[in-house]
Amino acid sequence: MLKIDCTDKHFSEIGKLIRETKETQIVIDNAQGHRYIASGVGGKEITINGTPGNAMGAYLDGCKIVVNGSAQDAIGDTMNDGLIVIHGNSGDATGYSMRGGKIFIKGDAGYRAGIHMKAYKDKFPVLVIGGKAGSFLGEYQAGGIILVLGINTDSKTNVGFFTGNGMHGGKIILRSDELPDLPEQIVARKANAEDMQEIEQYVKEYCGYFGNEPKDILSKEFFVLTANSANPYKQLYTSV
Amino acid sequence: MSINYIYPPYEVVRDFNKCINCKICVKQCANEVHTFDEKRGIMLADDTKCVNCHRCVATCPTRALKIVKSDNTYKENANWSADSMKEIYRQAESGGVLLSSMGNPQPLPVYWDKILINASQVTNPSIDPLREPMETTVFLGSKPDKIVRDETGKIVDNLQPQLKLSTPIMFSAMSYGSISYNAHASLAKAAEKLGIFYNTGEGGLHEDFYQYGKNTIVQVASGRFGVYKDYLEAGACIEIKIGQGAKPGIGGHLPGAKIVGDISKTRMIPVGSDAISPAPHHDIYSIEDLRQLVYSLKEATDYKKPIAVKVAAVHNVAAVASGIARSGADIIVIDGFRGGTGAAPTRIRDNVGIPIELALASVDKRLRDEGIRGNVSLVVGGSIRNSADVVKAIALGADACYIATAALMAMGCHLCRSCHLGKCNWGIATQIPELVKRLDPETGCNRLVNLVTAWTHEIKEMMGGMGINSIEALKGNRLMLRGVGLNEKELDILGIKHAGE
Numbered sequence: 001m002l003k004i005d006c007t008d009k010h011f012s013e014i015g016k017l018i019r020e021t022k023e024t025q026i027v028i029d030n031a032q033g034h035r036y037i038a039s040g041v042g043g044k045e046i047t048i049n050g051t052p053g054n055a056m057g058a059y060l061d062g063c064k065i066v067v068n069g070s071a072q073d074a075i076g077d078t079m080n081d082g083l084i085v086i087h088g089n090s091g092d093a094t095g096y097s098m099r100g101g102k103i104f105i106k107g108d109a110g111y112r113a114g115i116h117m118k119a120y121k122d123k124f125p126v127l128v129i130g131g132k133a134g135s136f137l138g139e140y141q142a143g144g145i146i147l148v149l150g151i152n153t154d155s156k157t158n159v160g161f162f163t164g165n166g167m168h169g170g171k172i173i174l175r176s177d178e179l180p181d182l183p184e185q186i187v188a189r190k191a192n193a194e195d196m197q198e199i200e201q202y203v204k205e206y207c208g209y210f211g212n213e214p215k216d217i218l219s220k221e222f223f224v225l226t227a228n229s230a231n232p233y234k235q236l237y238t239s240v
Numbered sequence: 241m242s243i244n245y246i247y248p249p250y251e252v253v254r255d256f257n258k259c260i261n262c263k264i265c266v267k268q269c270a271n272e273v274h275t276f277d278e279k280r281g282i283m284l285a286d287d288t289k290c291v292n293c294h295r296c297v298a299t300c301p302t303r304a305l306k307i308v309k310s311d312n313t314y315k316e317n318a319n320w321s322a323d324s325m326k327e328i329y330r331q332a333e334s335g336g337v338l339l340s341s342m343g344n345p346q347p348l349p350v351y352w353d354k355i356l357i358n359a360s361q362v363t364n365p366s367i368d369p370l371r372e373p374m375e376t377t378v379f380l381g382s383k384p385d386k387i388v389r390d391e392t393g394k395i396v397d398n399l400q401p402q403l404k405l406s407t408p409i410m411f412s413a414m415s416y417g418s419i420s421y422n423a424h425a426s427l428a429k430a431a432e433k434l435g436i437f438y439n440t441g442e443g444g445l446h447e448d449f450y451q452y453g454k455n456t457i458v459q460v461a462s463g464r465f466g467v468y469k470d471y472l473e474a475g476a477c478i479e480i481k482i483g484q485g486a487k488p489g490i491g492g493h494l495p496g497a498k499i500v501g502d503i504s505k506t507r508m509i510p511v512g513s514d515a516i517s518p519a520p521h522h523d524i525y526s527i528e529d530l531r532q533l534v535y536s537l538k539e540a541t542d543y544k545k546p547i548a549v550k551v552a553a554v555h556n557v558a559a560v561a562s563g564i565a566r567s568g569a570d571i572i573v574i575d576g577f578r579g580g581t582g583a584a585p586t587r588i589r590d591n592v593g594i595p596i597e598l599a600l601a602s603v604d605k606r607l608r609d610e611g612i613r614g615n616v617s618l619v620v621g622g623s624i625r626n627s628a629d630v631v632k633a634i635a636l637g638a639d640a641c642y643i644a645t646a647a648l649m650a651m652g653c654h655l656c657r658s659c660h661l662g663k664c665n666w667g668i669a670t671q672i673p674e675l676v677k678r679l680d681p682e683t684g685c686n687r688l689v690n691l692v693t694a695w696t697h698e699i700k701e702m703m704g705g706m707g708i709n710s711i712e713a714l715k716g717n718r719l720m721l722r723g724v725g726l727n728e729k730e731l732d733i734l735g736i737k738h739a740g741e
Binding site: 011012015019035036039040042054055058059061073074077078080092093096097099112115116118119120121123136139140142143166168169232235236237238239 | 330331333334335336337338339340462463464467468469472493508509510513514516518522523532533535536539540541542543658660661
């Protein structure tokens with residue numbers, strides 16, 4: 001196991017240590033906003049104690065990261081595969097354009113979480129937010145699934161404004177009292193038995209990481225948001 | 241005939257004395273212009289379907305065909321041109337946004353044509369490039385601002401990763417999807433042969449072309465299509481696409497219907513799924529955010545590759561470039577308003593952005609004034625039409641030029657500006673297998689190699705004439721340029737004197 005103490009270290013030193021070690025288990029202590037941790041990394045298990053900085057796990061390629069603390073912006077940007085578990089909140093643009101792997105946030109996520117997420121073949125990105133999400137959740141979403149569980153929040157919708165703007169694929173699941181305002185290009189429905197099966201597996205996984213009781217979460221109503229195939233975003237063109 | 245009928249702008253003229261009814265034109269035209277009238281035993285042409293791509297003209301064995309501009313005219317009007325009128329009719333009929341392809345065709349000033357190159361007479365003798373050494377190699381990347389030595393006096397290697405080009409010309413970004421497999425194959429092979437680079441565009445990299453990695457620049461755009469570890473590792477350089485000269489501020493939308501077969505594979509999205517590139521990168525709202533993407537890419541690729549940032553030439557391009565030069569990027573790419581595209585809203589293409597000549601001159605000056613020119617290399621594109629444009633661009637301060645429209649023409653493009661219809665008769669801007677196979681990658685490669693080789697000879701001739709024997713010595717050497725017919729403001733921005741001064 002490799003232990004890295006971030007104190008007085010530049011992000012590039014930390015990156016180099018992670019890239020060059022043959023150890024598969026890495027513990028990073030005292031992260032204080034150090035950026036780009038585990039960018040493009042695969043095949044390792046990394047525990048981060050503290051607050052990792054922006055772009056943690058960008059282009060992640062099959063690596064497991066557990067953060068004991070909160071994370072900042074753009075974690076898991078263009079992530080291809082792997083697992084990120086955050087025992088706290090995460091910043092803006094969480095899981096930007098992720099194509100595969102899973103991100104579990106115990107608490108809240110900032111603006112633009114899960115935007116432009118897409119799925120491809122066996123790649124299916126999953127973003128689970130335990131608390132509430134900021135505005136522009138799932139903007140431009142093309143695939144995969146985003147769950148907002150709204151645990152211990154005072155919000156009625158558990159999301160901010162403009163949820164799913166530009167969404168053209170995938171699913172957003174909201175565990176909330178009511179639906180937010182949605183664009184005409186999105187359809188929302190209450191989760192059916194089949195949806196609940198899918199939801200249950202992710203809720204159970206969430207509870208496995210953070211110690212909640214699945215039945216407490218599953219007892220509440222869920223909404224399923226998908227792109228409205230009858231009314232897609234389209235521009236009418238005429239050529240010259 | 242509909243009341244909205246618009247008379248075709250071009251007519252197919254057939255010399256029936258030469259036509260032998262061989263029907264090659266019928267086979268060659270994917271737009272189905274030509275038909276054979278069995279009853280009358282003659283060939284017919286439907287001008288309304290003609291895009292004026294010259295495929296039939298070029299393949300007619302008896303030279304019986306030509307395309308002429310129609311002499312059908314509206315009442316003459318200096319304000320309302322025939323094109324403006326037709327656009328009104330089309331939009332009134334359809335309610336659609338006008339869409340077109342390739343670069344801005346409007347008669348706006350081409351500054352290259354108003355800049356003249358110097359030559360030596362009597363003093364500072366000219367050089368004969370055929371018989372004397374002439375250096376066209378350039379290195380792109382951030383240059384160190386000082387030499388560092390260790391305790392023993394040995395120079396410490398503090399050079400950032402560089403791209404080595406045998407000549408200051410590269411093929412700019414065109415995605416697989418916007419152009420065909422065979423067009424990409426031609427570009428990749430030619431880049432390898434020439435010792436230069438081609439650019440994947442934002443559509444990912446086909447598995448067959450990983451072998452050309454050391455001559456490939458891979459692009460990362462807002463949609464992140466096909467971006468993953470192996471892709472980032474595959475190229476010699478990573479280019480972050482912020483904007484494109486033909487459509488600054490505009491994103492892209494490849495409809496699901498076009499996401500088929502290999503296009504789906506290289507973009508890494510399911511067949512039939514829309515490929516949307518949002519107008520901005522939603523994680524980049526500032527230079528500080530840009531720095532974040534630059535460094536996450538550097539971290540992911542172990543600082544082994546230069547990172548380029550491509551922006552469209554817009555009004556405040558100098559300030560933007562100054563920010564990019566401070567973001568940790570190694571190369572700035574500026575794309576002028578005449579740059580090509582596979583499809584762009586006509587109004588954007590024709591009205592947004594500024595000429596590359598002015599953008600380049602002001603960016604180079606700004607970076608020099610701020611003492612950060614060495615942080616980055618400058619690459620410019622957006623209608624570099626010939627070797628003289630390259631020489632002028634370098635003298636204005638560019639390190640190298642990107643060409644795409646010229647490269648497409650080398651492969652057969654006749655600039656019919658109909659790429660968005662997807663039925664390119666030359667096998668370039670199409671995915672229809674029967675059309676794609678018309679472009680043989682070997683032939684395409686050879687023609688690209690010929691073009692760049694010829695330009696390189698001409699660049700050497702022009703440099704030799706000036707008594708300059710390396711691109712490095714020409715770079716930013718604005719004394720080698722003079723303006724003709726330009727006003728004081730234009731000369732001031734270009735940083736050159738008027739001819740005769």
